[in-house]
Amino acid sequence: MKLALISLAKDDLDGNGPIALLPLFAGTLLDLQIRAAQRIGCEKFIFLCPVTHGALLQKIDAMKQQGLVAEYVRSPSDLVQYASDQDQIIYFSDGILPNEEVIDQLIGTPQELLFTVLHADEYQEFERIDLNQRWLGMVSLNASRLTAMIDVPDDWEVGSALLRTAVQADCPRAIISDRRMGGGAIAHVQSEISAGQFTRQKLKEMPAKRDNFLNRFLLRPLTKRGLPKLWKQASASKYLGIFTIFTGASAVLAAAFAYPIISLILLFLG
Known part of the structure; x- marks a missing residue:
């Protein structure tokens, strides 16, 4: 063993x-x-x-x-x-x-x-x-x-x-x-400094193949900048989960009232 x-x-x-x-x-x-x-x-x-x-x-x-x-x-x-x-x-x-x-x-x-x-x-x-x-x-x-x-x-x-x-x-x-x-x-x-450096290095190594324009030039840079700060918070995963569910539900509600642009924005945030 x-x-x-x-x-x-x-x-x-x-x-x-x-x-x-x-x-x-x-x-x-x-x-x-x-x-x-x-x-x-x-x-x-x-x-x-x-x-x-x-x-x-x-x-x-x-x-x-x-x-x-x-x-x-x-x-x-x-x-x-x-x-x-x-x-x-x-x-x-x-x-x-x-x-x-x-x-x-x-x-x-x-x-x-x-x-x-x-x-x-x-x-x-x-x-x-x-x-x-x-x-x-x-x-x-x-x-x-x-x-x-x-x-x-x-x-x-x-x-x-x-x-x-x-x-x-x-x-x-x-x-x-x-x-x-x-x-x-x-x-x-x-x-904490070397932990942050390690985290940023791992984010840089995220696979970039088959990325569309939105992922490559907007979502991926936001992810690399935002996640290291969020992960330092003990309850970040819980809050992110709640936020995702809330924005998704809000997007459906906005679509039901015929607000397509607002619905798309909420989906994007989610």
Whole structure:
């Protein structure tokens, strides 16, 4: 069985709470990490969180209601009780999100992989392994190696402990090239600013093929400018839904009273 370990140990750079709970274009960063883990084939989810957060507990309850296995732990030594030697661990560090290409590398037969990038000035936010490579915050590891973490102090960062274990075990390394990094192979979100940059990048990548004139030059630019601001609001989806229903009903009413222009405008707004 594949087991996802997702870290919520670090707060964002603005001190607003765990990086994983930052809002993005399709929920929180944690939601996207969970979806990525599900794509890889993870059936069990363990969240590493030294401090209990209400939003995380609500997420775990929602996952359990969906029939998923989800728990959270406070320290490295607690991980052993949730994994058997036959499990495969997929670890996501704080703020780390892989793209489809990296996910495809982990789909299928379980394998040990340590994702790295060649050392360069632009990658200084990633932990250094040796003179030539830095760790990208993702590792696939056999759960049997967790026994090496039983005696790790509780204040030891889980990611660093897993990295040390993987390096000592001489795990194969998957080196991500500069070209793939530039293409978003591994996203590293650390603050509201980088979350906004990530959101805008994803909006730019929205498919533009077969677009008509209205979509290309009016609706799409409005979407790209408006959605990042709306997604920061906790109740934006509810209000947008109510607004869409209201404008649609109003458009039908306007059409019934023979006001076609007003009806079209309301439909457009909806």
